[in-house]
Amino acid sequence: MDQAFPAFSPPHELKHELKHELEQEHKQEAAPSAWPAAELPVAPESLARAPRRELLHLAAGLGFAALYGLALGARAGGLSLLRHALAASAGLSAVGVLGVPSLFVLLALADAPVSPSAMLSAGARALASAGFVLAGLAPSAALLVVSIESPSAAAFVARVGFALAGGIGLYQLVSAVRGMLRELPLALRFKSSALLLAFCLFAVLLAARVWGAMPILQGGA
Amino acid sequence: MSPVLRAVDDLLRAPGRVAEQARAGGDLRALFLASLAAIVLGAGVFGATLATSRGGAQVFYSGVKLPFALVATLLLVVPAFHTIASGLGRPLRFSGLIALTLAAAGRAGLVLIALSPLTWLAFDCGLSYHPGVLLATTCYCLAGISALRLVLRGIGFDARGYVIVGLFGLVLLGTGGQTAWMMRPFLGRPGAASVPFLRGKSGSFFDSIEQSTSESLGLTPGARDEPR
Secondary structure (H helix, E strand, O other), rough: OOOOOOOOOOOOOHHHHHHHHHHHHHHHHHHHOOOOHHHHHOOOOHHHHOOOHHHHHHHHHHHHHEEEEEEHOOOOOOOHHHHHHHHHHHHHHHHHHHHHHHHHHHHHHHOOOOOHHHHHHHHHHHHHHHHHHHHHHHHHHHHHHHHHOOHHHHHHHHHHHHHHHHHHHHHHHHHHHHOOOOOOOHHHHHHHHHHHHHHHHHHHHHHHEEEEEOHHHHOOO | OHHHHHHHHHHHOOHHHHHHHHHHOOOHHHHHHHHHHHHHHHHHHHHHHHHOOOHHHHHHHHHHHHHHHHHHHHHHHHHHHHHHHHHHHOOHHHHHHHHHHHHHHHHHHHHHHHHHHHHHHHOOOOOOOHHHHHHHHHHHHHHHHHHHHHHHHHHOHHHHHHHHHHHHHHHHHHHHHHHHHOOOOOOEEEEEOOOOOOOOOOOOOHHHHHHHHHHHOOOOOOOOOOOO
């Protein structure tokens, strides 16, 4: 049996890599806050690591955003809970799917030194942070939208939550990408910053478009 | 001196030490207990004092409702504070953040205790309903400022700290305002025949602000005059 399945002995380099991975994981667990947002601004070299982990962060962020949607849907209850939960996550997903790849392409065209994995990591962390903030706002939002009578006031509360979380998510993304551009010549950095600004405007409009489909933001329940 | 009394003393004299203790973590039981006691006692005494203008059962009702409104608000806004601080790069352990928020509210409660005799005297000298509301608002502001200083010491006295505390204040104001609105009345009208524990559902804190703003700008005629 032992001969058929000999003990796996990784080569020296692989051992070293595994040890490094374990050390990194141990460090993350020992950190005061295990949430990725705690590590901002993210060092550019760390951004390219473990795309799978970043995708997990992204999925968690979208799940957290759904909590805020559930809170908003509690105003009408029933199917509205599901509709708002899906729409809350969809707004962030739209920015992630439509916005972040475009930003990468435009930055690459401008010859900015960004890699797809680093951009994926920065985007995932930013969206995860936005979702995390939405989840934090969910208890307050639930109380407010359920107890406020005026549809316009309830819509205002919902918009403030989205603006706050979206703003923090964009701040995270911009901080991470600017970290990657730190060593660039001034002209290139200016061009990249202009692209980042344009991306921020696009992300705001896109998220507002998707979130605007929620009944609560249309003045209904 | 017992650890709880020492923690109460620290809330008053050494907000920096309290903030540092909350940030560092460790055994925070004494701070938790002292802060909760200060919240319940401070808000309870102040609530009861506000209700002396009406008297009777209102004194008891307000003495119970104000601490409840404050604690309920804290429960609702602490997750938001945690996520905002983390999102803007100032993460604190969740337990530390709860301790910091409770300590700040406890300090506010102690300030409210200190302001209660003055408030009682004002009502006893015949302060009417609307100036009474203004006086209560001023007291809340003073208590809030002293709480804010403690929170800022925990988060950091810099631009980022101010942004975090400002955004948290926005959430706190909206949530706290609506919670208190739902638990009205706190003062009660001297001429009212009966004293309700809670008023029936009518509008909201935001509707009230919207209506007051419209009326003060002359956009809508008439003034609503409801007990707060």
